[in-house]
Amino acid sequence: MRVLPYGKRAVLIEVDDSATALQLHIDLRDEPGVIDCVPAARTVLVRYEERTDLARLAARAAEVLAQEHTPMPVGEPVTLNVRYDGADLASTAEELGMGVDDLVERHTAAEYVVGFCGFSPGFAYLTGLDPRLHIPRLASPRTSVPAGSVAIAGEYTGVYPRRSPGGWRLLGTTDAIVWDVTRADPALLTPGTVVRFRAA
Amino acid sequence: MIEIVAAGALATVQDLGRIRLAQVGVPRSGAFDRRALRLANRLVGNPDDAASIEATLGIALRFDSAATIACTGARCDGVDWNTAVTLAAGTTITLRPPRTGLRSYVAVRGGIDVPPVLGSRSTDVLSDLGHAPLRAGDRLPVGPEPPAPVLGETARPTDRLVSALSVTFGPRDDWFTSAALDVLTSATWTVRAESNRVGLRLDGPALERRITTELASEPTLPGALQVPPDGRPILLGPDAPVTGGYPVIAVVDDAGFDVAAQLRPGDEISFTSTAGAGS
Numbered sequence: 016m017r018v019l020p021y022g023k024r025a026v027l028i029e030v031d032d033s034a035t036a037l038q039l040h041i042d043l044r045d046e047p048g049v050i051d052c053v054p055a056a057r058t059v060l061v062r063y064e065e066r067t068d069l070a071r072l073a074a075r076a077a078e079v080l081a082q083e084h085t086p087m088p089v090g091e092p093v094t095l096n097v098r099y100d101g102a103d104l105a106s107t108a109e110e111l112g113m114g115v116d117d118l119v120e121r122h123t124a125a126e127y128v129v130g131f132c133g134f135s136p137g138f139a140y141l142t143g144l145d146p147r148l149h150i151p152r153l154a155s156p157r158t159s160v161p162a163g164s165v166a167i168a169g170e171y172t173g174v175y176p177r178r179s180p181g182g183w184r185l186l187g188t189t190d191a192i193v194w195d196v197t198r199a200d201p202a203l204l205t206p207g208t209v210v211r212f213r214a215a
Numbered sequence: 216m217i218e219i220v221a222a223g224a225l226a227t228v229q230d231l232g233r234i235r236l237a238q239v240g241v242p243r244s245g246a247f248d249r250r251a252l253r254l255a256n257r258l259v260g261n262p263d264d265a266a267s268i269e270a271t272l273g274i275a276l277r278f279d280s281a282a283t284i285a286c287t288g289a290r291c292d293g294v295d296w297n298t299a300v301t302l303a304a305g306t307t308i309t310l311r312p313p314r315t316g317l318r319s320y321v322a323v324r325g326g327i328d329v330p331p332v333l334g335s336r337s338t339d340v341l342s343d344l345g346h347a348p349l350r351a352g353d354r355l356p357v358g359p360e361p362p363a364p365v366l367g368e369t370a371r372p373t374d375r376l377v378s379a380l381s382v383t384f385g386p387r388d389d390w391f392t393s394a395a396l397d398v399l400t401s402a403t404w405t406v407r408a409e410s411n412r413v414g415l416r417l418d419g420p421a422l423e424r425r426i427t428t429e430l431a432s433e434p435t436l437p438g439a440l441q442v443p444p445d446g447r448p449i450l451l452g453p454d455a456p457v458t459g460g461y462p463v464i465a466v467v468d469d470a471g472f473d474v475a476a477q478l479r480p481g482d483e484i485s486f487t488s489t490a491g492a493g494s
Contacts (some may be wrong), residue, residue, distance in 0.1 A: 022438060022466035023489075027386040040238070041356035051236045053434040055458050059436035062236075132240035132456030133432060136342050137239075140432075177343075196344065198334050202239035 016080055018032075018073050025062045026069065027077055032057065032167035035080065036211035040131075040206055041089065042079040043083065046072065049185050052169040054131040054206050055213055056140070073194065089183050089207030093191075096215035097123075097165050103153070107167070111150060121145040122186060127210040132202065137194030139175035156182030163189050165212065174204070217268075219353045220307060222277035225295035225411075226349040228268040228327050229320075235408055237395070237457040244339035244435055244453050247412060247476035248318050248480045249469070250340065251288035258285035260363035265326030266336035273312040280304050284359065284484035289316025289477055298369040299324075299349075301462055316477040324365065328358035341413050341454045354493055380471030382440065382486045387430070387462035391442070393421040399440075399464060400486050404448070408480040412443075412454040412479040415475055417484075421446025422464060433458045438467040438475075440458045440486075450475055 016028040030036050033056055040054035048067030049157045053060045063072065106186040127141035144167060152168040155179060160166075164175040166183035175181060176194030189212075193203040206209060219226065229252065232245025246252035247492045248271055254436065260283075261267075273291055278284075291310035304310070310319060316405045329336050338345040349355075370398045388396060398420050406414040422442050433442065434457060440448040441461045451459075451465060453473075465486070467475060478484065482483050 020466075021436065021463070022383050023468055025436060025466075027433065029386075044238075051235045051237060053457065055434045056431035058431075058433045060436065062436070090452075118371060130459070131432075131434075132238060133434075134240065136240045136327055136344070201333060203240055203270050 016077060018076070021060060024065070025060055026072075028059050028061060029089045030057060030059075030080065034041040034128075037128070037206055038092040039076060039079055043072070044075060046057070046075060048072070054157055054173045055133065056130065060153050086194070089205065092209040092211065093203060094213055095165070095189045096193045097189050097212045098215055101164065101166070101187045103184040104186050107150060108184065111148065114145070118148065121148055121169070122172065122212055129206050129208045129210065131206055132204070135176060135179055135203040137204070139173055139176045139208070140171045141173055141200070141204070141210055142171065144170055150184065152182040153184060156180055160185065161188070163191070163193075165189055174188075216354045216356055217276040217327070218279070218281045219349045219351055219355070220277050221273075221309075221348050221351055223273040224271040225313070226268055226270045226338070228266050228273050228329055228346045228349070229269040229337045230335055231264040232337050233333050233335045233339075233344070234454060237434065241333060241344070242339055242342060242457055243452055244335065244342075244344065245335040246320065246337075247453050248288050248320070248473045250473040251318070251320045251476075252322070253441040254297070255285045255287040256326075258287070258366050258370065259322050259324040260361050260365045261322060261324065262361065265322065265361075266329065266356070267320050267322040267327060270310060270321060271317060272344050273310045274319070274321070275307060276321065277485040278304065280357070284308075285322050286310065286319060287370070288319040289313035289320075297371075299365045299367070308442050310335070313432055317479050318476050323357050325358040325360055327433050328356040331371055337435070339454050340411070341456065353469070373438075378448050378474070378482070378484045379467045379487050380474055380484055381489050382465040382471065382478040383468065384465045384488055385463075388439055389462055390424055390426040390430070390462040392423045392425045395424070395464070398422060399448075400488050403483050403485055406478045406480050406482045406484070410478075410480060412452045414448040414452050414455055415478060417448050417450065419447065422448060430460055432458045433459050433463070435463065436466065438469075438472045439463040440465045442465065
C-alpha cells in the first residue's frame with residue numbers, strides 16, 4: 016500500500032487490486048473526518064476534512080488491508096436481462112476465436128461485482144469477466160452508443176447508462192434503467208453491488 | 216423571474232456543486248471561480264451555496280420584479296461591481312464582455328430557484344445534469360428572501376493579476392522524469408483554445424514520462440493536472456469526469472483553481488510548488 020498526496024485535502028491510496036480498493040472504499044467511507052472515499056481500478060481517493068489525522072487514517076487503511084476479507088456484497092444482487100443482439104457480438108466472438116453462443120454462455124455464467132463507477136454518471140465497471148473475454152476496446156470509439164447497451168472492454172463489462180460516445184464492444188441490450196436522477200438512489204449499480212446477466 | 220436577453224459565450228446556473236456522488240460517477244460541477252460565487256452570494260445575503268448565474272464573456276438580463284443583485288468575478292462594464300445593487304422591476308442590465316478574465320457571477324437575493332438535480336442546481340455540461348445552458352428567452356425563477364441582510368458595503372477589488380498557480384506534486388509525480396518536474400514549475404504555459412468547464416488544455420514543453428506503461432483508471436478531482444501521452448497537461452475543471460486514465464503530475468490548490476477559472480485562451484501562467492499531504 017502506498018499513500019500518495021492528491022492536493023491539500025485528499026490522498027490517493029494505491030493497492031494491488033480492485034477487490035482491495037473496494038474493501039477500502041467500504042471500510043474507510045464512514046471513518047471520522049472522511050468526506051468521501053472513491054474507488055477505482057487499483058486506488059481509492061480519500062477526501063478528508065481539515066485537521067484530519069492522516070497518520071491515523073493511513074493506519075486504519077493498513078488495518079483493513081491486513082484483515083482476511085471475505086467479499087461482502089453491498090445491497091441486493093441485481094440480475095439484468097440482456098438481448099444479445101449487440102453490433103459487435105459477432106466480430107468480437109470471431110476475434111476471441113470462439114462462437115457467439117460460447118461468448119454469451121461465458122458472459123452470462125459469471126458473477127460480477129461493481130468495482131467502481133466512472134466515465135459518466137451511473138457507469139459501473141463490473142469486475143469478474145471471464146479472462147477468455149478480455150479484449151481491447153474498439154480501435155475507433157463510436158460517437159454515440161444507445162442507453163442500455165451491454166458491453167465489454169479490457170477486464171471489465173458494463174452497461175451504458177445513457178446515450179454517449181463509447182469505445183467498448185457492444186454485446187447486447189438491457190431494458191433495465193441503470194441511471195435515473197429522479198430515483199432516491201439514482202445509480203442501480205454502485206461499488207460492491209453483485210450483478211448477473213441473463214440471456215432474454 | 217429573470218429573463219435571459221442575451222446569453223454571451225456560455226451562461227449556466229451554478230452553485231457549489233454536487234457532493235459525495237463521485238462514487239457513482241457524478242462530477243462536482245458547480246461554479247468554476249468558487250471564491251467569486253461565494254462573494255456574490257454574501258453581498259446579497261444568500262447562503263454561500265445559493266445558485267447564481269455564471270456568465271462567460273458578458274450577458275444581458277431582464278428582471279420582471281424588483282431585485283437585489285451582486286456581480287463578481289471577471290469585471291464587466293454596465294453595472295456596479297462587487298457590491299449589492301437594487302434594481303427596479305422591469306430593469307434590463309447588460310454586462311459587456313470583460314477586458315480581462317472570463318467568468319462573471321450574477322447573484323440575486325433569494326438565489327436562482329431552478330429544480331435541484333442530485334442535490335445541486337448546477338449545470339454540468341459534460342454529464343448533462345441540471346438546467347441546460349441558458350439561452351435568450353429562458354426565464355429563471357428567484358427563490359424566497361433569505362434571513363441574512365444585504366451587505367451594505369463594496370468588497371475590495373478582486374481583480375487579480377496573479378498568474379502563478381500553487382500546486383502540490385503528486386500523486387503520480389514519480390511517473391515523470393525529474394526534468395519534467397522542473398519543467399512544470401519553470402516553464403510558461405499558454406491556455407489553448409480547446410478549453411472549457413471540463414478542462415483547461417495547456418501548451419508548453421512536453422512533460423516527459425519516466426514510466427510509460429498504461430495507468431489503470433484512477434479517481435480524479437477538479438484541479439488535477441493530468442498528462443496525456445502528448446505530454447501537455449490538462450487542468451481538470453469542475454465538470455471533468457470522476458476517473459481518468461492519465462497520470463496526474465500535480466494538483467492545483469483551491470486559490471489557484473479560482474484563478475484558472477478566469478483564464479482565457481492565449482493567457483500565460485506558471486506553477487509554483489508547495490508541500491502536500493500523504494507519506
